[in-house]
Structures are given as C-alpha cells and as structure tokens.
Amino acid sequence: MGIHTVEKIGGTSMSQFDKVLDNVLLGTRTKEALYNRIIVVSAYSGITNDLLEHKKSRKSGIYSLFSRDDDSWAWGDAISRVSQYMCEINKGFEGLGLDVIQADRFVKERIEGVRNCLLDLTRLCSFGHFQLSEHLMTVREMLSAIGEAHSAHNSYLILNAKGVNARFVDLSGWMETEQLSFDEVIKKHFNDIDLSTELPIVTGYTKCKEGIMGTYDRGYTEITFSRIAVLTGAREGVIHKEYHLSSGDPNMVGADKVEVIGDTNYDVADQLSDLGMEAIHPGAARGMRKADIPLRIKNVFEPDHPGTLITNTYKSEDARVEIIASRQGITGIEVWDQDMVGRWDHDSELLKHFTNLKIRYLAKDSNANTLTHYVAEPLGRIKKLTSSIQQSFPNADILVKKVALVSVIGTNMADTWVLPTAVHALANAGVDILGLHKCMRQVDIQFVVEEQDFQKAVAALHKNLVEDARK
Known part of the structure; x- marks a missing residue:
C-alpha cells in the first residue's frame, strides 16, 4: 500500500x-x-x-x-x-x-x-x-x-x-x-x-x-x-x-447532544447507505472494503479534528449504539393472502414483481399469511408494483401505508440491554411500533413507525441509547 x-x-x-x-x-x-x-x-x-x-x-x-x-x-x-x-x-x-x-x-x-x-x-x-x-x-x-x-x-x-x-x-x-x-x-x-x-x-x-x-x-x-x-x-x-459523521441528526436531536463517531466499520457504513444517509456510496465502499483501504470522513471546517475512521476490522469493545439513523418517505406494502400458508414459493413469486420493476426493499417482515415490504419509491412506481402483484395474487388484500424507518446501529450491540431500552424509550415517548427488525449479527435494529412520529422516535432513541449511555 x-x-x-x-x-x-x-x-x-x-x-x-x-x-x-x-x-x-x-x-x-x-x-x-x-x-x-x-x-x-x-x-x-x-x-x-x-x-x-x-x-x-x-x-x-x-x-x-x-x-x-x-x-x-x-x-x-x-x-x-x-x-x-x-x-x-x-x-x-x-x-x-x-x-x-x-x-x-x-x-x-x-x-x-x-x-x-x-x-x-x-x-x-x-x-x-x-x-x-x-x-x-x-x-x-x-x-x-x-x-x-x-x-x-x-x-x-x-x-x-x-x-x-x-x-x-x-x-x-x-x-x-x-x-x-x-x-x-x-x-x-x-x-x-x-x-x-x-x-x-x-x-x-x-x-x-x-x-x-x-x-x-x-x-x-x-x-x-x-x-x-x-x-x-x-x-x-x-x-x-x-459536517461530521455524528451519532444523530443535529437538527432533530440538538447539535449539543450529538457526538462524532470516532471509529466504525464498513458494515455500519452499509447500513447508513441503505437508509440514504451515505457516509460513502455503497458501490464506492465495496471497492475500498475489498482492497482493505481505510476511509476517513472529515469536516472541512474543523481540519484539526480526526473525524471518523471506517475500517474493515473495527468493533467496539463494549456493546454500545453508535448512531441513530432514519429515513422518511417509506411505503409499507402489506400483502395478506391466506393461500400463502404452507406454500414455499409464495415469497419468491411476489419478489419477481419487485425484480421486474427494479424496485428494492429496505426491510421486510412476514407471518403465516402476510408479507410486508418497505420501499422508498414514488407513488407512481408503488401503484405499478401493487397493480402487478394484485394480478398474480387476485385473492390477496394489499395495504399501502406511508411510514418511517428509524434504525439503531453499532459495530457491537450484542447485549441484552439494547433492545428493551429502545422499546421502552419509544413507548415512553408515545411512539407506536408498527414493525421491528433485528438481525442475529447484532449491528442494527430497525423500527417502523408512523410518519408523524418520525422526529419524536429519533430524539427518544438518541437520548436513551446514546446520551444516557455516556453518563
């Protein structure tokens, strides 16, 4: 090198x-x-x-x-x-x-x-x-x-x-x-x-x-x-x-409450890109990650500050939340079909419609007879997608709802306190959780919330998982 x-x-x-x-x-x-x-x-x-x-x-x-x-x-x-x-x-x-x-x-x-x-x-x-x-x-x-x-x-x-x-x-x-x-x-x-x-x-x-x-x-x-x-x-x-890559949006949680993320990894950068909060374009990150080249995000107006260093190997020694990321303008597309129960190909058939229209989803959840995908697309594209799905699944009920995604992200969140603290923070703030996604890799937890609760959810999670954790 x-x-x-x-x-x-x-x-x-x-x-x-x-x-x-x-x-x-x-x-x-x-x-x-x-x-x-x-x-x-x-x-x-x-x-x-x-x-x-x-x-x-x-x-x-x-x-x-x-x-x-x-x-x-x-x-x-x-x-x-x-x-x-x-x-x-x-x-x-x-x-x-x-x-x-x-x-x-x-x-x-x-x-x-x-x-x-x-x-x-x-x-x-x-x-x-x-x-x-x-x-x-x-x-x-x-x-x-x-x-x-x-x-x-x-x-x-x-x-x-x-x-x-x-x-x-x-x-x-x-x-x-x-x-x-x-x-x-x-x-x-x-x-x-x-x-x-x-x-x-x-x-x-x-x-x-x-x-x-x-x-x-x-x-x-x-x-x-x-x-x-x-x-x-x-x-x-x-x-x-x-600006710095910070623990939250200063406009929503307050400039005096956010902190600069000193170190993180490319896994976290990928999660941010998925929510439209790009530290770096995912295609650009891919090349640097494979070549094992560290990436530093610096603030032009604070040249002496080291900024944020993104590497392949960094993982926080202690379980902690590094950033509260979020995205508005999300549409939840819920497909309820009782014919789905017991079928192994229902999901793959449904996804063909996303592929044909080149629409990717940010998150999904499912149960015995319901599949819900969350996408960030204009209304016209959403209508094309749901119309196409309805033709293939004529007995399905399709619900389209505007929501927001709020994500808790960190290089190491493998601790039992993170999820219950987040849920309690939202409940105490009067935020209704419409969906929750948590992966076994312990790098992020996504909450689906009502659009009008977006800013409230971000502020509550930042206070309880970032600010209070410093004390």
Whole structure:
C-alpha cells in the first residue's frame, strides 16, 4: 500500500473554496506535505442540478429539457444560463488568485462544444432514421462531465497561482475518441504522475466505456474517488464534508447532544447507505472494503479534528449504539393472502414483481399469511408494483401505508440491554411500533413507525441509547 491519500471534496465545500484552501489543500502545510495526495473534486453546489435536473425537487435542468423531444428550444436558454452562472462563480474566486479570463475561456469552450453537439444531434434525429431516445444516456454523461471539469480546472489554476505544482487531471474524456474501460482511463492518466512532486486535481466524472452515469447515476464522483484509491494503492481515502459523521441528526436531536463517531466499520457504513444517509456510496465502499483501504470522513471546517475512521476490522469493545439513523418517505406494502400458508414459493413469486420493476426493499417482515415490504419509491412506481402483484395474487388484500424507518446501529450491540431500552424509550415517548427488525449479527435494529412520529422516535432513541449511555 502506498504512502499517499486520495481525498474527495464535495460540491457544497467546493463552493466555499477559500475554506477548502485554508483547511484542506494549503493551510500551514510544509512544501513536502502538499504532495502525496490526489484530490478528487465534485462540481460546485447546484451546478449538476442545473445541468441535469434538481436531485430532490426534480426541477428541469438542461438534460431534462432536452430529453423532452417536444421541439422546444428551452434547453438552449438553459445552457446559456448555466454558462453565465459558471462565469459568475469564476468571478467570485478572483480574490483567491483565479485567472478569470482563462477560467471563462475554459467554460465557454466546454459549454459551446456541448451546445453544438446537441444541435447536431437534434438535426440528425429530425430525419427520422435516428431516435433521440437512443442517445439520451450519452447526452446525460456529456452534460454531467462539464460540472466537475469546471471546478477541477479552477482549483488547478488557483493552486498554481499560489505556487503549488498542481496538475489538472481531466478524466471527462473531452474531445477524446478512444473508448477505454473505467480502470484503463485511470491508469492512463496516472501513469506518469509523480505524487511526491505533483498535486493532481481530478475531475469526479470519468468518461469510460461502461458509462459511469448509466451505472451509478449521481453517485459517480465517489465511485471515481474509490477506484483511484484502489488502483493507485492509497494508504487511506478521505472524504471532506460540511459536517461530521455524528451519532444523530443535529437538527432533530440538538447539535449539543450529538457526538462524532470516532471509529466504525464498513458494515455500519452499509447500513447508513441503505437508509440514504451515505457516509460513502455503497458501490464506492465495496471497492475500498475489498482492497482493505481505510476511509476517513472529515469536516472541512474543523481540519484539526480526526473525524471518523471506517475500517474493515473495527468493533467496539463494549456493546454500545453508535448512531441513530432514519429515513422518511417509506411505503409499507402489506400483502395478506391466506393461500400463502404452507406454500414455499409464495415469497419468491411476489419478489419477481419487485425484480421486474427494479424496485428494492429496505426491510421486510412476514407471518403465516402476510408479507410486508418497505420501499422508498414514488407513488407512481408503488401503484405499478401493487397493480402487478394484485394480478398474480387476485385473492390477496394489499395495504399501502406511508411510514418511517428509524434504525439503531453499532459495530457491537450484542447485549441484552439494547433492545428493551429502545422499546421502552419509544413507548415512553408515545411512539407506536408498527414493525421491528433485528438481525442475529447484532449491528442494527430497525423500527417502523408512523410518519408523524418520525422526529419524536429519533430524539427518544438518541437520548436513551446514546446520551444516557455516556453518563
């Protein structure tokens, strides 16, 4: 394993690049300490939403406007707005030493290149022999790449202006016709880099034969980060966030009540990912776990704090709860069918409908004649699923209910006090437990609760299992 680290900086942090310079990249580092690091950057906050579509609200970006195929040229206005916004971001970094003229030239070259490509594609598809739908994923990939190329190039210019021997490593495949695999792209770009004297600033997007966007969608930056760490044999991966990985959501339980998780393992990271509270994308974690590369989660604004170290082997010596994780917007799909009793294939038949619609479940429970699956999907997808199930099981009663999941997680919860304490905490808080899931591996206990009891459940479990346990 090498002596270098691979470090990823998120989009919200990148938008506060003065803090990133002071707390991550430069600070009081000696000249030697500047190097033996690889920096992977995300697009500036909000840029990928504008290029594609808003991740949460689904407000249209360039991609979603272009993909409508309704003869509207709204996407052209949108791409102009994004270009202007990127140049405004550049101007905001002038005080940090950014050569704004060079930075704007880079933006306009990329934006206008993509605009011309989309215009050509529109003309091509107007003949009828080519279908736009067949090219949309390529369009999505091309648009995604602009954001990370912009932020990485700016970072490279600023660092060079400050005397750092930075190197812009553009994995976005701009104007490249060669079709390489994901691993081949990374090996090609890092083949001649001397990490002891150069600081690579790398785009979080990688253009590859497999199509990183089609495989991982918006999680591609962490996939790039992870694969670079694995292929270069990093001693540690570091993700710089705007917050610590803490024992609970400070907005729900209070910033003064949560504590930073000092050490944990990849098993816990997997449980968090399942609830949408990703310490790291599960696909990225998989590669680092298999290569036995530790992952550190750090807070950009507290550079002296060691943060959270995630390894394969860590297990708390004492039984304790490390984090209360949770997720709203869950739908419980309960299928009650008395014909199920005694059948061995009922469950597998039911799951075929999930497979056909590519819907995964977060938890499930069953008894003699009932199967309940908990999923995080939009209502339209839920209706398709239940309609499909009903056709296969015409005698079944199907109940759909909005719920929330609250999970108690730790590397070692093998003690009799954890479960009864959690149940009593919820009962005393007036929270009705709709479902309970506990595995023999003793790493998590999931509670299904009413949506309106979500915040109450989180606060009660954190107080009784984390805060009171410190005393």
